[in-house]
Amino acid sequence: MMSVRLTWTNNSSGHDGTRIYRDAAPLEPEALPMPIGEVAAGVEEYIDTGMAASTTYYYRAAAYRGGEESVSEEISATTEEEPAEIDEMSPSGSTFAHPDPYNGTIAFSSDGLQLYVFGKNLLRQYELSAPWDITTASQRATVESPYLAYGGCFSSDGLSLLFAETGLSAVKKYNLASAWDVSSITGSDAKEDLPGMGRLRHIELSDDGSKLYALDYNGTNSVVEYDLASPLDFGTATKSSSLPLTGDPRVFAIYDGGTRLVTANKENSVLTEWVMSTPWDLSTATESGASLDVKAVQDDVYGLVFVDSGQRMFVSGYTPAEIAEYTRA
Structure with missing residues (x-):
């Protein structure tokens, strides 16, 4: 299975952590799916694993504090072809x-x-x-x-x-x-x-x-x-x-x-x-x-x-x- 490494720069101070969102289609900030994971405040990296080969995925990160989120711009990543056995x-x-x-x-x-x-x-x-x-x-x-x-x-x-x-x-x-x-x-x-x-x-x-x-x-x-x-x-x-x-x-x-x-x-x-x-x-x-x-x-x-x-x-x-x-x- 494939993996994608995400990195970012935290521009929010005093937040509790960062949630990671992913979908196979572009993500609307007002209608995000369930997060695939989250990291603690100050962490600026997330590795998404178990991806299908030759597939495009869309991501957004959101710094959160309590019930409020600050959602990032969207990025996309396309995984490579599955290596041969x-x-x-x-x-x-x-x-x-x-x-x-x-x-x-x-x-x-x-x-x-x-x-x-x-x-x-x-x-x-x-x-x-x-x-x-x-x-x-x-x-x-x-x-x-x-x-x-x-x-x-x-x-x-x-x-x-x-x-x-x-x-x-x-x-x-x-x-x-x-x-x-x-x-x-x-x-x-x-x-x-x-x-x-x-x-x-x-x-x-x-x-x-x-x-x-x-x-x-x-x-x-x-x-x-x-x-x-x-x-x-x-x-x-x-x-x-x-x-x-x-x-x-x-x-x-x-x-x-x-x-x-x-x-x-x-x-x-x-x-x-x-x-x-x-x-x-x-x-x-x-x-x-x-x-x-x-x-x-x-x-x-x-x-x-x-x-x-x-x-x-x-x-x-x-x-x-x-x-x-x-x-x-």
Whole structure:
């Protein structure tokens, strides 16, 4: 199911709280339906969950005091198309052969026009002539990565590049002067060891940078969730939850607003889907029952990413050394 995040600025003082109104049709201030929720005075955010996909909703907020309300202007929001279940995906036939047989994870820029392949000692950036079209990839830049940094990711604004240093169980952050351009690295922060991490393989960030997720694949075999006291400040990381995995996990991907997680098992090249009832909260993750065997296309899966509102999936590895696209069947 979809969710909508509402924010506003309180212009009323001395009110008791704010009520949230929603409908599938425009809302008349004089004939509002029952509120879908309310927040305390001073709170300026509300997350509406359980929404249908590809649907437009209309909202008004109303600061209230006693029996009186001050109703806001109306806004609307249209939810995205429902992401495909893992077992609804099939190979599209689009592939991209890369030169690094020891590639690790992969990533895309937010607009889908840049592709990144994390290798054994080198990160390669490729430019795409059309969003998510890996068949049009041409190499744009390279940057030397920390030794054995097979995993990595970017912040949501593309201004921070993170490497997972496998041998040291540490995270190292680089700053970019231009978003998504690895040739514009201006400096780096000190590497930070993650508390309780055995052997780090892959990392991902929540959209707001306040949570880090790390794969411990040679210790507890689990995805570990860390809370960051300040966004992107890995020196403040504290372990908050973990998701035990079986087999030989090598990579995972979180998407759909932090509500879905997919893990890849090297032993059998099977992808397993998990659903988080609370976005970005691993403690609420349960298996959805959906899985996908990708061995016929890509054995030894080391890279996994979902894009285009979950309608496309890309899988990479070194048997063969290529990236393969899957789309909704």
